[in-house]
Amino acid sequence: MRSVLIALLCLACLTPIVSAEQITNLPQDQDKFFTSVVGDANDGTYQRLLTWFDTNPDLKQLKDSTFFNAVTTDDPIYSRYAPNTKMLPMVRVQDAQGNVLAQIAGDEIPTTAERLYNCIGVQVQLRLPHLKHRHRPQPKPESPKPVQPIIVHVDAPPQPLSDSRELSFRVKREIAAGLILICAGALIAGLVASRKKSA
Numbered sequence: 001m002r003s004v005l006i007a008l009l010c011l012a013c014l015t016p017i018v019s020a021e022q023i024t025n026l027p028q029d030q031d032k033f034f035t036s037v038v039g040d041a042n043d044g045t046y047q048r049l050l051t052w053f054d055t056n057p058d059l060k061q062l063k064d065s066t067f068f069n070a071v072t073t074d075d076p077i078y079s080r081y082a083p084n085t086k087m088l089p090m091v092r093v094q095d096a097q098g099n100v101l102a103q104i105a106g107d108e109i110p111t112t113a114e115r116l117y118n119c120i121g122v123q124v125q126l127r128l129p130h131l132k133h134r135h136r137p138q139p140k141p142e143s144p145k146p147v148q149p150i151i152v153h154v155d156a157p158p159q160p161l162s163d164s165r166e167l168s169f170r171v172k173r174e175i176a177a178g179l180i181l182i183c184a185g186a187l188i189a190g191l192v193a194s195r196k197k198s199a
Contacts, residue, residue: 031096033066038081039089041072045109046089049116056113062120066093093120101127 037053039046050070053063071078073088081090087106094100102123110116 033096033101034069034092034094034098035062035066036069036071036081036092036094037089038071038078038085038092039073041074043089046072049089049091049109052113052116056117058117059113062093062117091116091120093124095128099127 037046037049039049053059053068071081085105089109090103090105091109092100093102102120104116104119104123108119110119
């Protein structure tokens with residue numbers, strides 16, 4: 001009887017752990033980012049950061065849309081953060097693969113929640129430029145519209161140039177007068193040039 005009771009107690013203790021694992025490993029969470037706030041529990045700046053993530057609408061939205069971890073230096077999990085934490089307190093945002101997208105620590109922490117949110121946004125944009133161009137589901141494309149043929153209106157075909165026999169007498173006379181003037185000008189220019197050479 002005693003062994004059955006111990007087995008039931010062990011099963012009861014393990015049930016919340018198993019269900020917690022099932023909740024955090026849902027398929028829709030596989031690309032979810034991580035946000036961690038790390039610091040000394042007695043530090044005022046650390047406490048202020050945690051308050052900002054609860055009260056500022058932008059930081060609260062970030063907290064709610066990521067796996068959020070508040071880690072103090074006396075937590076056993078802090079040993080994972082200690083080797084790559086330069087200063088405390090620290091705010092770190094990581095992608096689903098663990099790549100650090102934003103890290104603000106120590107003296108870098110701004111004085112307002114709005115500035116902290118902006119700093120996180122700038123660092124994420126710098127470190128993850130393809131985030132803007134990530135594929136987002138689009139509505140079903142419309143079926144292609146039928147191609148309308150291009151209608152070209154052709155004017156009457158151009159008339160062929162008339163040959164010189166069809167030109168009017170007046171046009172012929174103007175052309176002849178122009179040619180005579182050109183020839184006369186060339187003749188005069190030639191005579192003037194030859195007199196200058198002989199002089």
